[in-house]
Amino acid sequence: xxxxxxxxxxxxxxxxxxxxxxxxxxxxxxxxxxxxxxxxxxxxxxxxxxxxxxxxxxxxxxxxxxxxxxxxxxxxxxxxxxxxxxxxxxxxxxxxxxxxxxxxxxxxxxxxxxxxxxxxxxxxxxxxxxxxxxxxxxxxxxxxxxxxxxxxxxxxxxxxxxxxxxxxxxxxxxxxxxxxxxxxxxxxxxxxxxxxxxxxxxxxxxxxxxxxxxxxxxxxxxxxxxxxxxxxxxxxxxxxxxxxxxxxxxxxxxxxxxxxxxxxxxxxxxxxxxxxxxxxxxxxxxxxxxx
Numbered sequence: 001x002x003x004x005x006x007x008x009x010x011x012x013x014x015x016x017x018x019x020x021x022x023x024x025x026x027x028x029x030x031x032x033x034x035x036x037x038x039x040x041x042x043x044x045x046x047x048x049x050x051x052x053x054x055x056x057x058x059x060x061x062x063x064x065x066x067x068x069x070x071x072x073x074x075x076x077x078x079x080x081x082x083x084x085x086x087x088x089x090x091x092x093x094x095x096x097x098x099x100x101x102x103x104x105x106x107x108x109x110x111x112x113x114x115x116x117x118x119x120x121x122x123x124x125x126x127x128x129x130x131x132x133x134x135x136x137x138x139x140x141x142x143x144x145x146x147x148x149x150x151x152x153x154x155x156x157x158x159x160x161x162x163x164x165x166x167x168x169x170x171x172x173x174x175x176x177x178x179x180x181x182x183x184x185x186x187x188x189x190x191x192x193x194x195x196x197x198x199x200x201x202x203x204x205x206x207x208x209x210x211x212x213x214x215x216x217x218x219x220x221x222x223x224x225x226x227x228x229x230x231x232x233x234x235x236x237x238x239x240x241x242x243x244x245x246x247x248x249x250x251x252x253x254x255x256x257x258x259x260x261x262x263x264x265x266x267x268x269x270x271x272x273x274x275x276x277x278x279x280x281x282x283x284x285x286x287x288x289x290x291x
Contacts, residue, residue, distance in 0.1 A: 009041070027056065035059035046070030047087070052078040058105075064089040072097050072111075079103065086110040088134070093117065096135060101126045110134040112159065120145055120160075128153030136161040136182065143167040144188075149175050161185050161206065182206040184229065193219045200224070208232055208252065216258065221246060231255050239263055239282070251275050258282050261290050 011022040018033065019026035025035035033054045044067040051060065052075025060079065062068055063086050071094030072087060082103045093115040100109060101123035109127070112134040119142030120135060133156045140163040148158070149172020157180040165186040174194030181195065184206040191214035192207055200222040206229040217237035221228075227250040238260030239253065248267040258279040262268055273286045283290035 009038075025059075030056070032056035035061075037061040038063070038065065040064040043068055047073050047076075047092075049073050049075040051075060054079065056081055058082060059084045061086040062090060063087070066091060068092060070094070074099060076100075077102055080105070082106055083129075084108040087114070089113040091115055095119075096121055096124075096138075096140070098123045100124060103127070105129060107131045107154070111138070113137045115139060117141070119143070120165075122147040124148075125151050127151075127156075130154055130156040132157045132159070134159045135163070138163055140165060144169055144173070144183075146170040146172055149173040151176060155179070158182070177201050180204040183210065184208040186210055188212060190214075196221050196225075198222055203227070205229065216240065216253075217260075226250070228252075236280075239268075244268055253282075254278050256280075262287065 009023065018024055019031055023036060023038050024033055026032060027034050034056055036051065036054065036057060037059065039061065043065050046069055047062060057079050058081050060082060068090040070092065072092060077099035080103060083105050085106065088110050095118035096111060096116055098121035100106065101121065106127050107129045108131060116138040120140060122145035124133065125147040131154050136159040144165060149170055155176045155178055158178065159182045161182045161184040163186055165188055168190030169188060169192050171194055177200055179201060180203060188210040190212065192212055193214050195202060196219050198220050201224045202222060203224050204227040208229045209232040211234060213234040215237035216235050217240055219240055221242050225246050226248060229252045231252040232255040235256040235258065238258060239262055241263045244263050244266035246266060251271050252275045254274060254276060255278040259281040261284040262276060262282060269285050276282050276287050
């Protein structure tokens with residue numbers, strides 16, 4: 001293996017059965033390698049192209065390897081049985097490869113906490129089994145692809161936070177029923193109220209620290225919503241009374257341009273003033289009383 005034979009892989013002795021090696025798992029019937037999991041090792045190298053020679057691989061994990069560098073190798077495109085890919089908390093760079101869209105069995109793709117650059121490949125929406133897409137904490141630029149409103153099959157949880165994404169979020173995403181979305185800490189603009197509505201099933205939303213601007217007073221929230229983070233945007237209007245009907249575990253609308261009285265009831269008074277402060281003229285408990 002071209003991983004500079006670190007201590008982490010000391011059990012990788014070519015004279016023994018590879019199914020006994022640390023970090024590998026095999027199918028008990030076929031003895032084919034089905035999982036390669038390398039975690040927190042002192043590995044200084046790139047992901048070897050040889051990973052593409054494990055055709056029965058279902059799980060590929062390189063995680064918390066700060067000295068793992070280079071680009072994501074195209075050899076991974078050969079692994080048509082992959083279901084889970086986690087290449088995260090490394091120093092991988094270069095683009096998010098569009099070849100991931102060819103791996104039709106993928107249900108979990110995590111490329112978070114790296115140094116990936118460039119734009120998000122629109123073709124990722126072709127993954128019909130995808131349950132979660134983590135591209136957060138990279139240096140990605142450009143827009144969120146229009147195609148992300150066209151996931152057929154599963155609608156994945158989308159984690160795109162801590163990048164440098166710009167522009168407005170495509171309205172096409174409003175046609176899908178997401179469960180969890182985190183677009184925080186980008187440079188996104190415009191109206192994202194189309195993610196809400198009484199017929200939606202969204203539960204956890206973080207749109208904080210962007211440049212979103214729309215009128216919150218008209219928004220109808222679904223009963224499923226448990227966490228809403230809109231802090232540090234340019235959102236105007238008042239807080240809709242519908243918020244009192246939700247079983248909110250978390251709420252933050254601070255640092256916006258909201259006005260009017262905080263509706264009384266539900267969970268709204270259980271959050272402290274920091275969930276509401278730094279708005280234009282919000283008032284009422286837990287903020288000072290309205291004049």
